[in-house]
Amino acid sequence: MAHKVIIAGGGTGGHIFPAIAIANALRKLEPDIDILFVGATGKMEMEKVPQAGYPIEGLEIAGFNRSNMFKNLLLPFKLLKSLRQARNILARFQPDVAVGVGGYASFPILKAAQKKGIPTLIQEQNSYAGKSNKWLGRKATKICTGYEGMEKFFPAEKLLYTGNPVRSAISQSAVAKDEALRHFGLMMGKPTILAVGGSLGAKSINEAILPRLADFVNADVQLIWQTGKLYYEQAKAAAAPFATHVKVYDFINVMDFAYKASDAVISRAGALAIAELCVVKKPVVFVPYPFAAEDHQTMNAMSLVNKKAALLIKDDEAGSRLVNETLSLVQNKALMEQLERNIAPLGNTNADMTIARAVLGLI
Structure with missing residues (x-):
């Protein structure tokens, strides 16, 4: 039986x-x-x-x-x-x-x-x-x-x-970086940031990025942006003039490609996101969702921040800090290497x- x-x-x-x-x-x-x-x-x-x-x-x-x-x-x-x-x-x-x-x-x-x-x-x-x-x-x-x-x-x-x-699609992914970048219509050799607010999107992350899209282009940094359904149309319209550098999706089905294409990640601090980021060993800026039960996302994120394995920006500070600090992160080789080195052993x-x-x- x-x-x-x-x-x-x-x-x-x-x-x-x-x-x-x-x-x-x-x-x-x-x-x-x-x-x-x-x-x-x-x-x-x-x-x-x-x-x-x-x-x-x-x-x-x-x-x-x-x-x-x-x-x-x-x-x-x-x-x-x-x-x-x-x-x-x-x-x-x-x-x-x-x-x-x-x-x-x-x-x-x-x-x-x-x-x-x-x-x-x-x-x-x-x-x-x-x-x-x-x-x-x-x-x-x-x-x-x-x-x-x-x-x-x-x-x-x-x-x-x-x-x-x-997901084994992520933990056992064999996709190459150039293939992943090609999938999103992006170029090799340019720093690439992945912004994800969880499967339903994240208001504060989206609102921090929206008015600053030109800054990504000016810094010659590429952005893969998962907005969630609610924000998608507005983000897509705003990103249209910056289409060479900014790619907008309501939901990304091939997260292994998204992780492989990116050099750094902006993310909420849900348990799954953290588990995946540890496995793919990516430098990450967490913006924990402050209204999660018992503020558990902040506690999840702090377990990495305390090991110097991630950066954290509070939800209500995302508008003023998120884009500047993420753009300076991808240009700071020593900090990128430190975050990668410290997050790697946490992957399971x-x-x-x-x-x-x-x-x-x-x-």
Whole structure:
């Protein structure tokens, strides 16, 4: 009989892509394994997971809305409904183990699985654990962490430090730099910066770059700019006069090409972005998203900044500092080399397999 595994969570690429990496590793270890994803209806995972070749079911769940308290009135009803949906999925699919990767959908599935006595594994990506994972952690069978020192959030005997999974397309990419630059229509021999605000884009990064596009051209620096959907049309129009140096995308599907083409990166500090940047060994300027739960992005970034492996600019200072400091970074050979040297040992290309083995170990 093939083993059955549910992988629950999503909301952003930061949760979805590590989940797919774990699923792919499980398939490598056990080719006939039966994997079902559970996500939140209307969120990004409902599109990205089927593209990766896995079935997915959606729960009608939403997260706590910090900016509009009014929207939270329906939250208790949505939670109850999603718990009922989760129980139905478990009864129908009968998994041997349930894996939660963070994001809205992981809570109802893991909560319902724990109630039924199904082994559960939490993949906690961040250096500061979120509330629902802390709560689920009390009854979880195993907790795989992206950072060390997580005993302050979880029972020590359940912890397994694995690092965060990185897509094999990135960790095992064989693309050459000239090929990557050609893909984006850029030239060899010019410093190239990649700006990414996560899968949904980043307002402060976009707003810092938009009025300064001419400065990239004047410095003869190339820019690959992933804006997210909301900002794309405005950015594309603004970049039109600077098309030789500035390439704008709402979402980049071939991140291995984007990393290979770039000399330095501007990025949010989500756990997945950090894991990828450590693997590709790129000098990076982090602009942590300050409204992430418990400000975990700042803590994630500081774990690298303290090792002199990255630079950090606060979100509210991006407008005044980001472009100047990134342009001067790519012209500072000694600093570029120092950042590369210090980020390189932090890369982990084997986390997906370690987590997959831990999942199978619970069956």
